[in-house]
Amino acid sequence: MRTMMQKLREDVRLKEGLNACMGCGICTAVCPAAEYFEYDPRSIVVTVQSGNEEKIRKLIESDTIWMCGQCMSCKPRCPRNNCPGLIISVLRRVSQETGAFVKSRLGRQQYLILKTIGTNILETGYCVYPASVVPETHPEQGDVWKWIYDNKEAVYERVGANLDKEGPGAMRKIGRENLDELERVFAESGGQTLFTSIVEYSRAYAKESGFVDANGQPDMEKYTDFLLNEDNDEK
């Protein structure tokens, strides 16, 4: 069996992101996640650098690796040219491939992201799509967005967009042939495998946690509900 460290090292981004860390804390100083969470990118880098299997395993099972916001503010400051944000990406990949992500609350949310962004990508060709920014679940988007949402066709047309229509333009309908290509890219390059891995581990966890339907199969609607309302320790 490959060790955690081997799994991490297979990713080129670890080579790009980790030279040697001297623990100065210049990354944590400007890290938006460190300001909000009990989070310290410096200590993550130190853990990965230690190569300690047990510690790394604990790390990828923890909430910690999911706190980074991927802004990469750490990158331009590091005096050793490391990039903690990139190291995090690698940890997250391994966490999802090995199923460790379901062991933490923030990790489990990957299922929610897959269901929203992943579905958007494959079905529309966009990461964000107007119909999916539902005002009820996005109250912070405000009344203007609600008005846009309720009058999508007219508003997008007014500002010259091409919502859901053929041809080029903003928010145009991305043609079937393009979506097919996108799907094949995902199948060919491991995107689909990752989707499946997230879904399968989430289903197993849902079942284990008792979110099952009458036939004893995982009830993913119930599970989604659970994830959406799962207690936030931060509050």
Place this chain on the structure above:
Amino acid sequence: MIDKKHIAIIGGGIAGQEAASVLTGLGYKVTILEKNERMGGMLNKWSKLFPDFSSSQLVLDAVKVATDKNLNVICNADIFSVQKENGRFKLSDNSSLDVYADAVIMSTGYNLFDATLKEEYGYGVFENVITSADFEKVHKSGEKLTTADGKAPRRVAFIHCVGSRDAKTGNTYCSKVCCITGVKQAIEVTQMWPECEVFNFYMDLRLYGSKYDALYLEAQKHHKIQFIRGRLSEVSERQGKELQLKAEDTLQGRPLRMKTDIVVLLIGMEACKQNEDLCRDNALELDENRFFKSKNIYNHRNSSTQSGVFLAGSCICPMSVNESLESARSAAMLVDKSLKVQER
């Protein structure tokens, strides 16, 4: 035969002068070639020395070579070429100056790191960000350190490792003297302004020298100087030219933000740019940090990779004043030894 031998010393700072004084004492003819108008080099810019706050003038006066018939001092001589010709060395500057010597000592010293390159610290942009060298200038003038608009600072922050141990600036080595300089200058600030809060932001405190740690203890105990372990990430300016710092309090693992009136950047030492010129026409080499490369760093530290050319002081690597003087004396002894061997 000694009095027939001529030694050229490039650089009239404390290392060059100390070497000259040993060599003239032994009876050699010596020429010091100084690129500036006056002798003394970088130490001219310093006010008080660590660890005991002696005046730098004391050292400058002590190294001043007594007028000696064997000593020739040439200022404004910016040597850019050292060539071996018929077993001797020919040193030339940009004008018509040519000096011939049997042996050469490099004592070209160091440059200060250009703090504007560390853009995120705002030197040259925010008026209240100064360097350790700027602080010495203020101290030397006998004035008190004030903010740009002349007010007494309520808080001063010293920032360690500026231009040292930093791949971003290309200087991955430690400049060694900045830690203790930070402690010394912090104390000096509290001596100027007893009410002022003084902070040091550091990664490691590398207080390697004799009596340095005692100064650290004194700084904590008697001057209530505070030390925060975390490398400074950025400086920005708030209204009224007050500064804002961001670092991690690494011992707590939390980001920290602090307002301060003045930031002092402890800038590191870099090799002189003209070292490259000086290597061009001979077998001299530079090391990975652009300082002169020693034949070996243990028992031939003062020997360069060109036989007959010797190294003294901080052109080898960052050094404190006393190390520089010791290095100069040992370079001089090595010159003596090598010329005597030649003689035989």
Place this chain on the structure above:
Amino acid sequence: MKNSQVNVTKEIADDNYFYLRSCIRQNFFPGAENVFLDILKNKLGKNIIDNANHTSCTGIGYHSDIVPYETYQTMVARQFALMTEHGFRNAAVSCITSYGGYHEVLETWKEFPEEEAKARKNLKNATGRCFEIPENISHSCDIIYRFRHDIAELAKYKLINKQTGKPLRIVDHIGCHYAKIFPDKGVGGAEKNTVLSAVVEAWGGESVDYPERRHCCGFGFRHYLVKNNRSYSISNSKKKFESMEPYCPDMIVTNCPGCNMFLDKWQYALAKIEGKTYSGDKNGIPVLSSEELAALVLGYNPWDIGLQMHQVDVEPLLEKIGFDYNPDEKYLDANGNFMGKPEFIGCLD
């Protein structure tokens, strides 16, 4: 703040662009993309193509970790293939995440040629397409920066308060992925970025520095995407607003679609939560992208370019500039019929 001491000079192509759209900008500020194309084609006489076959680069999926790097590289390769097929070598990128992503992929390929080979193989197998590495990748703000003086010459308005005659006080926010990942890919570098401040100054405004200028807006990808995580996002935007507040800015200019949206919406949400704004009035600080700002100085009809889609009302800003516009047309559809209006605009009642 004085401009950069260490000048980062960056190549910005001067014509023949292949436009790569942004998911977020199309969604929230589609007018900004359209007017950018219009300015380039019809005001500056440039050749820029808007291709119907390109898709999302999947960057949001990549940074929220549901899209693996190998897939992301292949998606980027597909965009490059479309460029190659149309004979274009210069990309004009609307999204900052894509912009950083394209450069990240190119840097990876430079360091690890085997990754490029893999992406080529994946793309070929999946789509039959091939690609050449683009010569130049610029963000739309780079292009506006490059032609800022040409735009200034064509401008109908200056960024000057018409009543006081003083320049508008403008703070900028640079999207993190514009220059933090690769400082040499951003005008002015990562620390003293000048791509927006130079534009503001060229059009008569005053670029105002503020302490948290380089702080992230707080998107955080997964942190905004999951509702329960959004406190992260609003907390970081709040930090920026608090830091801007004492400088009384007339507006915020951004280069990143996401930042533009968050800085607009979080002002509203903060007002709802805390009962305060950071602008000294009830409206909030208007947030415009560099595309929208260019369109304004060129005198485009604000409702053609979609400024009615902002939560913080832009009308007070239009008034300040002395902009000649018709407030009654704000909520008319393409045929001039009233399409209803938002229940509430701005931040506080």
Place this chain on the structure above:
Amino acid sequence: MSQFDFLQPKSRQIEIEQFDDRILTYVLEREQSFLTCISCGGCTATCSAGNLTSFNVRKIGLSLRRGNINDLSDEVQKCMFCGKCTLVCPRDINIRNVVLLIKKGIAQLETEKTL
């Protein structure tokens, strides 16, 4: 319940200006040696309570310096006052007394509050 309840802006960034230094002042007036702490962790390594619980003496010192009074009051309860920390301190700080003073200081603050 507001529709915005899910949003709770906050920051855990340390703001030096907002330090509550009442306990620190109280301790320093009575145990000046604490000034010279270098956060080496020698105390934590030898601590009897720390070997059994999550108690960390070095961090107590930090919390004291950074004015985190809330953290302090819970933490100091875990100290067993064995005094080993004082024996190993390279700066010869009477750490045992520091912890004792923190307890007293907090108690005094509480009394002031109730008065």
